[in-house]
Amino acid sequence: MRYIDLHGSGGPKDATGATDTAWLAEAQALMQQLVAAPDKAARDVLIDANDELWGRLRDWLLRLSHDKCWYSEARDLFSVLEVEHYRPKKRCKRISKGAISDGYWWLSFDWSNYRLCGKVGNAKKGDFFPLATGSPVATYNGPSILNEIPLLLDPACPGDPDLLSFNEDGACCPHADADQFTKLRVTTTAVRLNLNHGRLRKARQRVWARCWQLIEDCRALAQQLNQAVGPAERERLNQKKEELRRMIRPESEFSAVAKDCLMKSNLGWVRSLAAG
Template sequence: MRYIQLRQIKAGLPLRWEQVVQNARNKIAEKMKNARTKARQQGKSLRQTHELVIEARKIAINSRSRIWRMLNKQLAKVSFEKCWYCQSNDIRSPKPVDHFRPKSGVKDDPEHPGYWWLAFSWENFRYACTYCNSAHDNERKGGGKQDHFPILNPTKRQCRPGQLLEEKPLLLDPCQLGDSKLITYDVKRARVIANETICNLPQHSPKGIERAETSIDIYDFNHEPLRRKRETMFDALNQLIIDINEYLLDGFDMNVDRIRRKQEELIDRVRFDSLQYDYNEAAYCYLKAQVDKNPWLETILEEAR
């Protein structure tokens, strides 16, 4: 995970964005009004009427998914087409637009109608790969964020439009400054783990580790296919280090071009704006762990950042 500045999204909003969103909200309000009128004509109870109106709203919102898909390219651009959660750049993944606060219901609170008023709010959009966002089988039989949105104090959950400041998400948010630093990598096992040093700082304590571990589980950062991709990437980094060290032993002057090419590849693997390589934060952590044995890597990391 890497911090994403939301203001970069605002600058690229389509010219007619606000009008499109307002038109959609008007149509949804009309659908809800029609559902209420029909329910009353059929003699439905107040509870039944309410449920039918909520269902009409949900259907009307979901039928307008083209609206948030309008921003797909803009969301992809700010992360160089990588998932905002795990930094995957798998071209086979459609990378749908995720609603950070779910729009149609909350798995962690079955009575909650979802953050329907944020359905068309670009500030609530996140660019996510299939593994992080969608349901898939894993060890806990249900990986992916889906409609999960646990919060620290469930009594503070917002159920209608208004300030969200009292809600404290358990999920790490790539658009929240500092959240991405609460996780790091076990470079020996290629697994994402809580960054206990950062989690225990006063500004994140006492729930920092809980937030990190909850996010690792829900985003399924250690899903085995994803873990293996990081492991393969770590092996490639290790081989680059071995090659450079061998060239250095053979003589810098004789191998200067070979060394430079290998060093440039290391830099490209770490840079967030790399178009060729993904998992750049994991690559940074791996190389950082090798600095003691390979001091020359410090220059690589400085150039990459």
């Protein structure tokens, strides 16, 4: 997971990069209809009848993440990445087998509530949106969503992606020094978004192994250079460092894994490379 600057993006853009005013006007009109609806049943019908609206923002959301899932950083060219609602729209489950409450219907057509998610993770998340014990619960014209304390990490929240860590086996996990609440948020997110799915773990494992091999290659080449070896070895060293730089760029698949691998090295130049 890497931070996606959704809220600083300026809102939906069309293919030319201009603000999609037509989409915004349609979303606003539907919001007014939701507010005027007599009950939940009528709201649900309205939401279902217009579910293509958020799908029209898929290409824009893809551009923000370099065509990657916002949660897993996977780029799947064969299956469709889905536009999901971070806060569920029609109904909401706070605990796995608990009662179902009304969803965040007033955010159904709010682009700031949209995230891009792989189908496997989105199916597992479903209507689940747990809050910390004692957290206020947002309602329309009541407490704001800004007062809530979600347990699910949000790729559009600046501090959340940095709470995730990875290991050489490709597992997604909390940092070793994380406090109990952070551990709860990370483990809840990993389970509910299926972030330790077998294929994801294997893909992360390959990225980690490649990073580690490059670090070891660079270490060996640097030792050779200390023995006054020629420019060919220096060029090889520079090429391997450049590959490491590419692996941690936002457009690279599983770049957060590569960055975490570099940050866990005990070599100063490697950690400096990861820090940019």
